Amino acid sequence: MAGGKQRIYKQRVASTTSLQKVFRAQELIAASRIGTARTQMYATEPFSKAIKAAVAAVAMHGHVKHPLTTPRTDTNRVAVLVAAADRGMAGSYSANIIRDANTLVEQLTEEGHDVQLYVAGRRAVTYYQYRGRALAGQWIYGSDSPTLDVANEIADTLLAAFEAPADQGGVAEIHVVWTEFVNMVSQTPRVRRILPLEIVDAVSATESVDPLYDFEPSAEEVLDALLPRYIRSRLYYFLREAAASELASRQRSMRTATDNAEDLIRKYTRLANQARQGDITQELTEIVSGADALASGH
Amino acid sequence: MAELSVDLVSTDRKVWSGSARSISAPSVEGQIGVMAGHTPILAVMAPGTVTITDPSGRPFEARVTGGFVSVDDNLVTIVADEIENIG
Numbered sequence: 245m246a247g248g249k250q251r252i253y254k255q256r257v258a259s260t261t262s263l264q265k266v267f268r269a270q271e272l273i274a275a276s277r278i279g280t281a282r283t284q285m286y287a288t289e290p291f292s293k294a295i296k297a298a299v300a301a302v303a304m305h306g307h308v309k310h311p312l313t314t315p316r317t318d319t320n321r322v323a324v325l326v327a328a329a330d331r332g333m334a335g336s337y338s339a340n341i342i343r344d345a346n347t348l349v350e351q352l353t354e355e356g357h358d359v360q361l362y363v364a365g366r367r368a369v370t371y372y373q374y375r376g377r378a379l380a381g382q383w384i385y386g387s388d389s390p391t392l393d394v395a396n397e398i399a400d401t402l403l404a405a406f407e408a409p410a411d412q413g414g415v416a417e418i419h420v421v422w423t424e425f426v427n428m429v430s431q432t433p434r435v436r437r438i439l440p441l442e443i444v445d446a447v448s449a450t451e452s453v454d455p456l457y458d459f460e461p462s463a464e465e466v467l468d469a470l471l472p473r474y475i476r477s478r479l480y481y482f483l484r485e486a487a488a489s490e491l492a493s494r495q496r497s498m499r500t501a502t503d504n505a506e507d508l509i510r511k512y513t514r515l516a517n518q519a520r521q522g523d524i525t526q527e528l529t530e531i532v533s534g535a536d537a538l539a540s541g542h
Numbered sequence: 543m544a545e546l547s548v549d550l551v552s553t554d555r556k557v558w559s560g561s562a563r564s565i566s567a568p569s570v571e572g573q574i575g576v577m578a579g580h581t582p583i584l585a586v587m588a589p590g591t592v593t594i595t596d597p598s599g600r601p602f603e604a605r606v607t608g609g610f611v612s613v614d615d616n617l618v619t620i621v622a623d624e625i626e627n628i629g
Contacts, residue, residue, distance in 0.1 A: 284554065287554050287555045288554055290551040290555075290556040291551045291553050291554070291621060294549065294551055294612070294619045294621045295621060297612065297619070298584055298610060298612045298619070298621070301584055301612065301614065392553055392554060457581075457582045457583070457584065458583040458585075459583070459584050459585070460569050460574070460583065460584070461586065465570075465586060466584050466585070466586055466610065469586040469610060470610065473609075473610075473621075473623070476553075480553065480554075
């Protein structure tokens with residue numbers, strides 16, 4: 245009997261409409277948070293700039309060797325920190341990060357390194373757990389609004405791994421995979437080695453070379469205090485940047501999803517209307533032919 | 543007289559910025575005071591109070607939990623881990 249097709253199309257329209265509401269809500273939430281995320285990202289810049297300049301100054305004037313700047317040769321273990329999202333609904337955001345992380349891991353493995361994975365963000369954690377990959381560290385931390393505490397905890401874990409002796413799981417290098425926030429429409433996954441530090445941009449940072457630089461208490465101790473802060477501030481910045489990227493990515497993909505849902509709703513509404521019209525035409529034909537049959541019977 | 547250009551920053555924001563007559567900060571080896579023309583210095587800070595005196599002589603104080611101070615060519619940067627603003 246007629247009505248079957250109509251019912252199916254109407255169900256589709258109803259379910260797509262409720263999905264569309266979810267997409268739109270997610271888009272609006274992301275849109276409202278992204279402003280804050282960007283402000284917070286830029287707010288960390290004065291601090292990292294100041295630290296960078298100070299590290300450069302010590303490197304220029306102090307002539308000191310520090311463990312954090314010296315490559316380690318006693319172990320082939322390296323650490324990779326992957327910063328992805330806790331939740332989906334952000335298009336290919338986490339997938340892109342994981343893909344780049346995998347490329348990096350493969351490359352490092354080919355170079356003969358033993359890669360230790362540190363993973364932040366539930367999407368990446370479950371990805372690796374599902375594949376039975378052992379994780380050296382994992383954090384599910386509210387990836388769209390990272391706190392300083394979490395960033396410090398991650399930084400301290402990585403620093404501890406870098407400073408640990410080789411036989412206690414020490415690592416020789418630390419790489420970070422995160423998403424750079426270029427602007428609202430463009431976010432790019434990036435890979436950077438944060439340890440050991442390379443102080444190469446030191447020379448350009450301070451233009452006047454002053455031999456009379458005082459360090460209190462001493463160049464070594466100043467560097468001791470500076471470098472962990474530098475790593476912490478870098479990581480905090482990376483997480484903040486990743487958060488802004490995640491939100492931008494979510495906003496964009498949820499907008500696309502909303503638009504697609506709109507198209508689907510229109511398509512199914514038309515199909516349902518067509519089916520209804522078809523049913524009506526068929527019923528009319530049946531009635532008319534029935535009447536004809538009755539009339540010709542007399 | 544020359545003035546210092548001071549930036550007081552904490553991990554997640556810039557707290558104070560402007561010119562100042564002098565600053566005083568708690569280094570690990572004791573309180574240090576900086577006025578214009580100071581030799582370049584990079585000092586680790588202990589927990590304590592940073593005082594920035596602006597050109598009109600009004601002090602701005604902030605309690606810090608640690609960090610460092612850098613002075614280079616009358617450009618002072620005070621980097622604090624945490625700042626409790628006490629005005």
